[in-house]
Amino acid sequence: RKEVEQDPGPFNVPEGATVAFNCTYSNSASQSFFWYRQDCRKEPKLLMSVYSSGNEDGRFTAQLNRASQYISLLIRDSKLSDSATYLCVVNIDGMRFGAGTRLTVKP
Amino acid sequence: EAEVAQSPRYKITEKSQAVAFWCDPISGHATLYWYRQILGQGPELLVQFQDESVVDDSQLPKDRFSAERLKGVDSTLKIQPAELGDSAMYLCASSLERRTEAFFGQGTRLTVV
Numbered sequence: 001r002k003e004v005e006q007d008p009g010p011f012n013v014p015e016g017a018t019v020a021f022n023c024t025y026s027n028s029a030s031q032s033f034f035w036y037r038q039d040c041r042k043e044p045k046l047l048m049s050v051y052s053s054g055n056e057d058g059r060f061t062a063q064l065n066r067a068s069q070y071i072s073l074l075i076r077d078s079k080l081s082d083s084a085t086y087l088c089v090v091n092i093d094g095m096r097f098g099a100g101t102r103l104t105v106k107p
Numbered sequence: 108e109a110e111v112a113q114s115p116r117y118k119i120t121e122k123s124q125a126v127a128f129w130c131d132p133i134s135g136h137a138t139l140y141w142y143r144q145i146l147g148q149g150p151e152l153l154v155q156f157q158d159e160s161v162v163d164d165s166q167l168p169k170d171r172f173s174a175e176r177l178k179g180v181d182s183t184l185k186i187q188p189a190e191l192g193d194s195a196m197y198l199c200a201s202s203l204e205r206r207t208e209a210f211f212g213q214g215t216r217l218t219v220v
Contacts, residue, residue, distance in 0.1 A: 004149075031206050043198060043211035044150065087149055094163055095140060095200070095209045097149040 001026050002098075004090050009101035017078045021101050023071040023088030032091040033064055035073050037084045038100065044087055047073075078105045109133040113199050113212035120219055125187040128215045132181070132201030140209060141174055141184050142198040150198055156182065157205065189219045 006023045013019050025033075033050035048055065050062040050071055061074040071088055083105045088098040112131040120126045132139050137158050142150035153172065155163040158179040167174065171190070176182040186193055196216050200209040 006149075034208055041196075041216075043214050045211070046208050049208065091206055093205045094138070094152070094155045095202070096152065097142070099149040 003027060003092070003096045004088055004098035006088050006098035007101045008099075009103070011101065011103045012106060013078055013103070014106055015078055015080060017105075018074065018076050019078060019103060020075075021073045021086050021088070021103075023073075023098055025069050025071070025088075025090040027090070027092050028066075028069060030069075030090045030092050033062075033071050034089040034091070034095075035060075035062060035071075036087040036089055036097075038087055039084050044097075047086070075103075078103075080105050080107065109210075111199055111201050111210055111212035113215055115215055116213060118215055118217050120189050120217070122191055122219050123188040125185065126189050126217065127183055127185045128197050128199075128217075130182045130184070130199030130201075130212060132199070133210060136201035136203055136210075137179075138202045138205050138207075138209070139176055139182050140198075140200040140202075141182070142200065144196045144198055144214075146196075153184070162205075186217075189217075191219050193217060194219045 035047040036044040037047045038044040054063045059076045063072045085100040087100045139156040141153045144150045154174045156176045174184045196214045198214045200211045202209040
């Protein structure tokens with residue numbers, strides 16, 4: 001079983017839509033959690049950390065359920081500029097990446 | 108803004124040749140990672156350093172890949188000999204310590220012909 005598994009995607013949504021990405025992890029000893037964004041042929045960049053209480057940054061909301069070993073990212077009011085691959089990251093004394101879910105937001 | 112520096116940005120090499128990549132992490136960052144990313148997939152960890160020590164190289168193909176971080180600062184990843192299947196993006200990242208977020212360099216895109 002992979003350490004980090006994500007929705008395979010791709011997701012194609014219209015502008016203004018709400019989209020949710022899901023991620024599960026296998027190691028219950030995982031210590032910290034993140035979402036990264038990666039544009040085509042660019043390096044991954046930190047989008048947000050994920051906290052147990054859930055956290056929000058503008059249109060982005062991240063949730064963590066340690067009991068279910070599940071992480072989610074919700075994007076509200078999607079913009080064209082949100083088109084990218086979203087990577088779920090779990091830290092187990094080091095950063096482990098999921099395969100990513102590609103999002104395309106269309107006019 | 109502090110950045111992770113990588114060179115070269117692009118490298119084309121013939122199979123069976125040696126190739127090396129260099130990474131200079133953000134100053135003060137103790138943890139350094141090398142990842143390999145094939146188009147359409149997530150970054151795959153090759154090796155993780157804590158200062159000058161390797162803490163995880165379980166996915167590093169040690170028959171042909173080597174990595175070092177001699178003074179606990181910059182790092183080199185080497186492939187000898189390169190194979191066609193090594194064509195990928197090689198990403199270096201650093202973090203203040205093991206449990207904190209990592210920051211990436213722009214990567215080296217390797218093409219083996």
